[in-house]
Amino acid sequence: MSLSxxxxxSCFLLSALSLAGPLAQAQQRQPAKIKASAxxxxxxxxxxxxxxxxxxxxxxxxxxxxLRQKGDFSRVYRDGDRNAATVPDLIVLQCTVESFKQGxxxxxxxxxxxxxxxxxxxxxxxxxxxxSLLERNITGKVRFFGGNLKATYDFAKKAASAxxxxxxxxx
Amino acid sequence: MISRITVVVIAVVxxxxxxxxxxxxxxxxxxxTEAVQLIGLAGLKDNTKGRLLVVNGSxxxxxxxxxxxxPAAAIEDVVTGRDSQRVIGGTLGTLTMLAPFGSGxxxxxxxxKLDTLTIQFRAAGGGLHGAIFTVxxxxxxxxxxxxxxxxxxxxxxxxxxxKTTTSKMKEKK
Numbered sequence: 001m002s003l004s005x006x007x008x009x010s011c012f013l014l015s016a017l018s019l020a021g022p023l024a025q026a027q028q029r030q031p032a033k034i035k036a037s038a039x040x041x042x043x044x045x046x047x048x049x050x051x052x053x054x055x056x057x058x059x060x061x062x063x064x065x066x067l068r069q070k071g072d073f074s075r076v077y078r079d080g081d082r083n084a085a086t087v088p089d090l091i092v093l094q095c096t097v098e099s100f101k102q103g104x105x106x107x108x109x110x111x112x113x114x115x116x117x118x119x120x121x122x123x124x125x126x127x128x129x130x131x132s133l134l135e136r137n138i139t140g141k142v143r144f145f146g147g148n149l150k151a152t153y154d155f156a157k158k159a160a161s162a163x164x165x166x167x168x169x170x171x
Numbered sequence: 172m173i174s175r176i177t178v179v180v181i182a183v184v185x186x187x188x189x190x191x192x193x194x195x196x197x198x199x200x201x202x203x204t205e206a207v208q209l210i211g212l213a214g215l216k217d218n219t220k221g222r223l224l225v226v227n228g229s230x231x232x233x234x235x236x237x238x239x240x241x242p243a244a245a246i247e248d249v250v251t252g253r254d255s256q257r258v259i260g261g262t263l264g265t266l267t268m269l270a271p272f273g274s275g276x277x278x279x280x281x282x283x284k285l286d287t288l289t290i291q292f293r294a295a296g297g298g299l300h301g302a303i304f305t306v307x308x309x310x311x312x313x314x315x316x317x318x319x320x321x322x323x324x325x326x327x328x329x330x331x332x333x334k335t336t337t338s339k340m341k342e343k344k
Contacts, residue, residue, distance in 0.1 A: 043291075043299055053250035053289040053326075054209075057301030061210045078298035106282060147254075149209065149303075 034133060036091040036167045038075040039067060040084045044121070046097040055119065058149045059095070059140075062156035070160045072168035090128045091167050095121040095159070098137060105147050116141060117148040123159055125167065134166055204310040206288075208232055211302030212239045223288075223304055225317040230290070232304070241302070243321035245292045250327055251311040252287040286311030290323075 044051075044059045060079075067076045073091075077084035084090060099120045107115025118141045125134040140155025142148060206223035208215055212232060221234035225243070232239045288304045288311040306314070319325060 052252055053248070054252055054287050054303050057289050057291060057303055058210055060299075061301050078294075078300065080293065081296050081298035083296060 033165075034091075034167050035169065036089045037073065037169045038077060038084065038087045038089070039073045039091045039093055039163065039167070040077040040081065041067065041079065042092060042094045043079045044095050044097065046100075049097045049100050051097050051100050051119070052102070054149065055100070055152060056097075058152040059119070059121070059155060062152045063093075063095070063159055066153075066156040066160035067163060070164050072160075072164035074169050088128075091133070091163075092126045092128070092130075093159075093163065094124045094126065095138075096124075098122050102148060103142070108142075108144060112144065116143045117151045119151050119155060121155060121159075123162065125163065134162075136162055138162060204306050204314070206232065206304045206306045208234070208239075209287075209303040209305060211290075211300060212241075213300070215239060223306060223314065225314060225321065228321040230314070230318060241290065241292050243318045243323040245294075246290050246318060246323035247293060247299075248289075248291040249315050249318050249323050249325045250289045251315050252289065254285055254287050254305060284308050288314055290318075 041060065041064050044056045046056060064076055064078065067073060075087070077087075077090075097119065099118070101116075101118045103115040103117035105115070118139060120137055120139040123134075123136050123138050124132055126132055138155055138158045140151040140153070140158065142150040142154065203222060203224035206221055208217075208219045208221065210217050212219075215232075215234065219234050221232050224231050224233070228243050230241045230243060230246070285305050286308055288306055289301070291299060291301045294300055304311075315323075315325065
């Protein structure tokens with residue numbers, strides 16, 4: 001009885017140790033956040049790919065909305081905002097459309113499996129001097145419910161999360 | 172000698188039937204339309220319903236809690252587009268998806284076409300804003316032309332045929 005209990009305890013300890021090691025390493029590997037009190041979102045660029053104006057504007061506005069809601073930055077500035085010029089630890093976010101597939105809401109509602117809208121953007125986080133700090137491709141999708149513009153909301157949520165993981169005024 | 176009463180009557184008739192006044196009234200009636208603000212105007216929730224009109228050189232959105240105004244001169248780009256929405260939308264529309272034998276899906280085929288009006292404008296601090304409205308079919312181009320006549324800028328001077336635009340995009344892919 002006591003032997004089986006001892007075996008069970010040792011098994012539990014061994015498994016706990018084997019799990020704790022990689023977890024601790026993963027925590028150590030996570031890069032430290034770059035301190036930035038403010039972020040400036042530039043208007044979405046679409047040089048290579050033709051994107052309807054409503055998508056371009058919706059991406060920009062949703063991105064600003066999501067960054068404000070997440071609260072990782074104390075201030076979120078718009079493209080051209082003169083107040084951003086005086087902020088010392090400012091991050092500039094420039095997103096460029098890499099690919100765009102406009103689906104159909106009607107097709108989605110009728111078939112469920114077809115008609116998805118997808119948009120991929122290259123997001124560049126730069127410091128105030130223009131040096132690139134982080135570059136990442138982020139995709140926004142709408143597969144089942146909602147209009148095509150819901151893909152811009154999906155993108156904005158992911159982009160705001162990426163910004164919050166790597167930059168911010170909070171540690 | 173013409174009596175004073177005759178002069179007054181002539182003046183009133185001329186004022187009432189003045190073609191300039193009628194043209195102005197007709198233009199005001201043309202530009203005012205039902206609209207839904209999808210996103211962009213400060214202090215307004217997404218998908219706010221209201222009325223859109225061009226008045227005193229500004230784009231005015233009248234909603235249940237007040238007005239939002241954007242001066243036409245501050246608009247850097249005004250673009251129109253096409254979209255469609257389910258005839259039965261909202262919560263009821265979502266519930267119809269649960270209807271038996273796929274009947275809800277059939278209802279999705281019944282759609283109303285509408286126009287989109289997208290604007291980009293600068294606020295007082297220089298910040299760039301964007302706003303998207305949906306309006307009944309054929310109204311967006313009228314509002315766009317009205318805004319351009321009051322100093323708004325556009326990257327697409329005349330409305331592109333949506334079918335042509337789509338096919339060009341497909342060709343690119």
